[in-house]
Amino acid sequence: MIYQVYPRSFADATGDGMGDLRGIIARLPSLAHLGVDAVWLSPFYTSPQKDAGYDVADYCDVDPRFGTIADFDALVAEAHELGLKVIIDLVPNHSSDQHVWFQQALASPEGSPERARYLFRDGIGENGDTPPNNWESVFGGPAWTRITRADGTPGQWYLHLFDTSQPDFDWQNPWVREQFLDILRFWLDRGADGFRVDVAHGLIKEAGLPDYTPPADSGSMGGSTRPLGAAESHDGSGVHDHEYSLAEVFPEPPPTPPYWAQDGVHEIYRDWRALIDSYDGDRVLVAEAWVEPLDRLAHWVRPDEMNQAFNFAYLSTRWKADDIREVIDESLAAFIGVGAPSTWVLSNHDVVRHASRLALTIENPQGYGMGPKSPGRPDPVLGLRRARAATALMLALPGSAYIYQGEELGLPEDIDLPDSARQDPTWFRTNHERYGRDGCRVPIPWEADAPSYGFGPTANSWLPQPKDWAPFARDSQLGVAGSTIELYRSALGLRGGHELGHGTLEWLPGYPADVIAFSNGSVTVIANLTDSELRLPDGELLLSSEAIDGRTLPSDTTVWLRSRA
Numbered sequence: 335m336i337y338q339v340y341p342r343s344f345a346d347a348t349g350d351g352m353g354d355l356r357g358i359i360a361r362l363p364s365l366a367h368l369g370v371d372a373v374w375l376s377p378f379y380t381s382p383q384k385d386a387g388y389d390v391a392d393y394c395d396v397d398p399r400f401g402t403i404a405d406f407d408a409l410v411a412e413a414h415e416l417g418l419k420v421i422i423d424l425v426p427n428h429s430s431d432q433h434v435w436f437q438q439a440l441a442s443p444e445g446s447p448e449r450a451r452y453l454f455r456d457g458i459g460e461n462g463d464t465p466p467n468n469w470e471s472v473f474g475g476p477a478w479t480r481i482t483r484a485d486g487t488p489g490q491w492y493l494h495l496f497d498t499s500q501p502d503f504d505w506q507n508p509w510v511r512e513q514f515l516d517i518l519r520f521w522l523d524r525g526a527d528g529f530r531v532d533v534a535h536g537l538i539k540e541a542g543l544p545d546y547t548p549p550a551d552s553g554s555m556g557g558s559t560r561p562l563g564a565a566e567s568h569d570g571s572g573v574h575d576h577e578y579s580l581a582e583v584f585p586e587p588p589p590t591p592p593y594w595a596q597d598g599v600h601e602i603y604r605d606w607r608a609l610i611d612s613y614d615g616d617r618v619l620v621a622e623a624w625v626e627p628l629d630r631l632a633h634w635v636r637p638d639e640m641n642q643a644f645n646f647a648y649l650s651t652r653w654k655a656d657d658i659r660e661v662i663d664e665s666l667a668a669f670i671g672v673g674a675p676s677t678w679v680l681s682n683h684d685v686v687r688h689a690s691r692l693a694l695t696i697e698n699p700q701g702y703g704m705g706p707k708s709p710g711r712p713d714p715v716l717g718l719r720r721a722r723a724a725t726a727l728m729l730a731l732p733g734s735a736y737i738y739q740g741e742e743l744g745l746p747e748d749i750d751l752p753d754s755a756r757q758d759p760t761w762f763r764t765n766h767e768r769y770g771r772d773g774c775r776v777p778i779p780w781e782a783d784a785p786s787y788g789f790g791p792t793a794n795s796w797l798p799q800p801k802d803w804a805p806f807a808r809d810s811q812l813g814v815a816g817s818t819i820e821l822y823r824s825a826l827g828l829r830g831g832h833e834l835g836h837g838t839l840e841w842l843p844g845y846p847a848d849v850i851a852f853s854n855g856s857v858t859v860i861a862n863l864t865d866s867e868l869r870l871p872d873g874e875l876l877l878s879s880e881a882i883d884g885r886t887l888p889s890d891t892t893v894w895l896r897s898r899a
């Protein structure tokens with residue numbers, strides 16, 4: 335099980351309100367205690383932080399806000415001492431506009447080798463004042479920005495699929511490929527156990543950069559056609575059920591956008607795989623690729639490519655038994671079909687936390703976020719109950735599970751974050767139409783009674799923490815039967831003990847349609863998604879997402895039983 339640390343919000347050793355590597359080191363024992371196998375660190379590189387570090391200005395150094403390279407070395411040493419692997423985030427699709435490579439490109443003439451590192455193009459029209467094509471940035475607004483020449487006249491345009499401060503590299507250029515192989519070597523030599531590869535579906539763009547208009551219902555990152563996070567109404571009002579039109583049941587597959595999932599990306603990862611396999615130990619490449627359907631995503635994890643790919647189809651599935659069974663079947667078939675483990679994930683730093691998302695009453699596309707004026711505000715009690723049931727279900731599945739810092743505390747999305755505190759570029763680039771991702775990035779609470787809930791030694795916190803988070807603090811929950819952290823600890827312990835990650839799933843017949851029931855080796859898992867209680871079969875209770883009487887299984891609850899021999 336891999337635990338995502340979002341460094342700016344995990345633990346702050348200096349007290350400046352921004353988490354840092356020293357803070358992480360101090361808290362590593364608590365992760366070992368939780369029972370994780372590996373940590374994945376979101377970016378800590380030198381960066382102007384226009385996109386929370388996903389805008390890298392130096393790929394081979396640590397931003398002073400987060401510490402030093404010596405701190406990184408100490409972190410790896412301490413993690414390894416505790417038996418934890420360290421996976422770091424690599425951001426190859428784009429750099430920061432402050433990277434020396436981009437600054438040199440700006441200072442060099444059109445057509446120069448420095449310009450050829452990025453995607454500079456002339457504009458359209460007599461004065462070149464129309465962008466080279468109609469692509470839109472994932473964060474909203476055009477994907478092109480025009481530069482100004484040294485003499486003050488308008489110059490070429492450069493492509494940025496994300497913020498204007500994140501120029502896209504030209505991965506057709508062998509020079510770019512060589513630089514990144516060196517960057518991989520740099521971190522592998524320092525003991526990194528692998529890389530989570532950011533936007534791993536985006537590096538290659540279709541030749542000629544043709545115009546593209548996404549279908550109206552596509553998700554922001556990869557053209558997802560699944561409902562993202564919509565839930566059935568729990569009260570039986572049926573508000574969210576609707577008749578499906580023919581077009582919805584048999585949708586035309588959307589054409590692949592010319593900037594996502596181009597075939598040419600695969601040869602890049604084959605080179606990287608050969609490199610990491612030349613190192614000792616089990617080093618891994620994990621694709622952050624918003625690609626559907628799942629059998630297409632599986633191309634990223636063919637035997638000579640990456641080792642794992644995030645399963646966003648699973649994350650995006652609503653709390654409905656049929657949909658969950660279907661996505662599990664599809665995932666196992668697709669990944670096992672190419673010899674890779676399936677992965678499972680419910681939350682990360684880009685989506686509404688699942689303790690809120692699973693009780694949303696309307697769809698919320700990836701990255702849109704939630705704020706005080708968003709419709710479909712979730713019921714927090716129902717959200718947490720479903721989140722605990724969903725996690726207990728996920729942690730029983732064969733494959734690799736990823737969890738995001740704070741979910742083990744049951745943290746909800748911070749929906750009421752003041753607008754003045756928001757920092758996600760999405761919020762600014764959509765003129766405040768989309769709240770963006772700050773609500774899932776608030777520094778996490780460790781101690782109920784300490785300033786900043788023990789996030790750091792002072793009350794500082796780069797995003798304000800809600801006043802009512804004391805009950806979520808780690809020290810409020812540790813050792814308390816039934817708490818969310820104890821549920822995670824038990825589930826992770828049993829998952830390891832019963833080797834569920836390496837097991838085989840078999841659906842169990844004879845249950846109502848809205849009940850998910852399967853066995854994985856010695857464990858039987860039953861999740862009740864109906865509105866009524868279910869009689870439990872006989873069997874030793876190993877785990878329950880809620881306190882139960884042992885005879886009946888209430889709604890929105892998952893149990894693990896020891897399977898009969």
Ligand code: BGC
Pocket residue numbers: 385388389425496532533622683684
């Ligand atoms: C990361 C985001 C980031 C984007 C651009 C994503 O997939 O997870 O947080 O904003 O890539 O780097």
